[in-house]
Amino acid sequence: xxxxxxxxxxxxxxxxxxxxxxxxxxxxxxxxxxxxxxxxxxxxxxxxxxxxxxxxxxxxxxxxxxxxxxxxxxxxxxxxxxxxxxxxxxxxxxxxxxxxxxxxxxxxxxxxxxxxxxxxxxxxxxxxxxxxxxxxxxxxxxxxxxxxxxxxxxxxxxxxxxxxxxxxxxxxxxxxxxxxxxxxxxxxxxxxxxxxxxxxxxxxxxxxxxxxxxx
Amino acid sequence: xxxxxxxxxxxxxxxxxxxxxxxxxxxxxxxxxxxxxxxxxxxxxxxxxxxxxxxxxxxxxxxxxxxxxxxxxxxxxxxxxxxxxxxxxxxxxxxxxxxxxxxxxxxxxxxxxxxxxxxxxxxxxxxxxxxxxxxxxxxxxxxxxxxxxxxxxxxxxxxxxxxxxxxxxxxxxxxxxxxxxxxxxxxxxxxxxxxxxxxxxxxxxxxxxxxxxxx
Numbered sequence: 001x002x003x004x005x006x007x008x009x010x011x012x013x014x015x016x017x018x019x020x021x022x023x024x025x026x027x028x029x030x031x032x033x034x035x036x037x038x039x040x041x042x043x044x045x046x047x048x049x050x051x052x053x054x055x056x057x058x059x060x061x062x063x064x065x066x067x068x069x070x071x072x073x074x075x076x077x078x079x080x081x082x083x084x085x086x087x088x089x090x091x092x093x094x095x096x097x098x099x100x101x102x103x104x105x106x107x108x109x110x111x112x113x114x115x116x117x118x119x120x121x122x123x124x125x126x127x128x129x130x131x132x133x134x135x136x137x138x139x140x141x142x143x144x145x146x147x148x149x150x151x152x153x154x155x156x157x158x159x160x161x162x163x164x165x166x167x168x169x170x171x172x173x174x175x176x177x178x179x180x181x182x183x184x185x186x187x188x189x190x191x192x193x194x195x196x197x198x199x200x201x202x203x204x205x206x207x208x209x210x211x212x213x214x215x
Numbered sequence: 216x217x218x219x220x221x222x223x224x225x226x227x228x229x230x231x232x233x234x235x236x237x238x239x240x241x242x243x244x245x246x247x248x249x250x251x252x253x254x255x256x257x258x259x260x261x262x263x264x265x266x267x268x269x270x271x272x273x274x275x276x277x278x279x280x281x282x283x284x285x286x287x288x289x290x291x292x293x294x295x296x297x298x299x300x301x302x303x304x305x306x307x308x309x310x311x312x313x314x315x316x317x318x319x320x321x322x323x324x325x326x327x328x329x330x331x332x333x334x335x336x337x338x339x340x341x342x343x344x345x346x347x348x349x350x351x352x353x354x355x356x357x358x359x360x361x362x363x364x365x366x367x368x369x370x371x372x373x374x375x376x377x378x379x380x381x382x383x384x385x386x387x388x389x390x391x392x393x394x395x396x397x398x399x400x401x402x403x404x405x406x407x408x409x410x411x412x413x414x415x416x417x418x419x420x421x422x423x424x425x426x427x428x429x430x
Contacts, residue, residue, distance in 0.1 A: 012308040021298070057322075057364075057365045057368055057369075058320070058365060066309065070309065072309075072312055072313065073315055073316060073320070074315070074319040074320060074323075075319075076315060076319045077312045077313070077315040077316035077319055078312070080311070080312055080315050081308065081309070081311075084308050084311070084312075093296065093299050094281065094285065094296070095285075096299070097287055097292045097295055097296035097299075098287065098292070100289070100291060100292040101287055101288060101289040101292035101293050104289040104290075104291045104292055104319075104322060105273070105288070105289060107319060107322060107323055108289075108322055108323075109273075112327070130304040131350060132351060132354060134351040135346060135350045135351075136347060136350075136351070139347060149272075150272045150273060154272075154273055212359070215240035
């Protein structure tokens with residue numbers, strides 16, 4: 001796959017974040033060299049006046065820097081930019097829309113549930129979160145189980161999410177799913193999801209999430 | 216724009232929902248005739264055993280039905296499917312990724328804040344929501360204001376979200392934004408967003424959201 005068009009690409013990351021993580025296996029699979037710039041969310045490094053004014057008003061990572069002055073927020077958009085024209089994006093119209101469907105599903109039903117519970121559990125300690133967060137733990141747990149159930153049902157008869165082939169949908173969904181144990185979910189309850197995680201981990205571009213900093 | 220490839224397209228909708236609404240102006244602009252099938256979320260019609268087994272395990276609308284047996288959830292994926300090959304989707308690689316960026320932003324920062332507050336305010340009454348929801352009202356209000364501020368900053372120097380042209384990003388963002396007054400936001404605080412809403416309403420395909428059922 002050609003990488004000439006993505007020269008001088010950097011990613012502003014917080015490496016333990018699942019959203020940031022997605023960029024790294026995608027770049028590895030695509031053989032795109034990106035330089036990583038670490039921004040520690042716990043220290044508010046993505047919310048400094050400089051970051052908000054010059055990099056992204058969203059105050060979030062990952063950001064894909066393209067050339068010297070273009071900054072692209074949203075992990076799904078960054079993945080798509082990197083993978084444009086590659087085999088990670090189906091060309092069939094319906095498969096393409098289904099790939100997007102699963103990336104949206106991930107941002108709406110996986111990340112806010114598995115991702116938040118993982119962050120609250122690993123970094124803050126569930127017993128230490130404020131009352132507003134505490135009142136959401138049970139609904140996020142249920143919504144996360146529902147989401148994993150939808151994935152389980154879909155994967156029971158398919159090796160990957162779209163068109164029998166590994167795609168960006170798998171890259172996006174893998175990030176928080178494979179570490180859902182850190183959020184209090186037991187992956188053995190969803191055996192097809194567990195087997196899919198193992199298939200994804202065998203992809204040539206597989207790289208670890210690097211969250212040892214939380215250990 | 217050709218519509219031959221999207222014959223026999225239906226959308227399962229709940230018309231007052233902003234996510235469902237997006238499909239209708241997109242189809243109108245693209246001159247695609249879709250038949251609408253109404254599912255009342257308030258009556259749980261998208262969560263019946265039949266819906267969950269045969270239409271979508273997500274239990275949500277909108278769903279785009281393509282042909283007789285393909286059902287596509289996620290409004291962003293449905294919009295992309297409908298608009299594939301049209302002028303609503305930029306062909307430039309960066310503009311395309313920026314369009315996706317704003318559609319993801321909408322699902323992550325607008326819909327869960329403006330959309331939830333609108334639903335809680337209009338349908339349930341803010342004073343009647345349960346304690347878990349009540350504890351989120353203020354954080355959703357703040358997150359919604361932040362999101363509108365990001366839109367304001369972006370639109371201060373541009374007519375539309377991406378590449379100076381009306382795109383799917385505008386269709387997606389308009390849905391909950393133009394009725395944010397129903398969620399307790401005052402659009403006059405974000406004059407560039409307000410002016411953009413007026414520009415969008417002048418598009419040839421503009422159709423109303425139809426939420427009179429809540430009146």
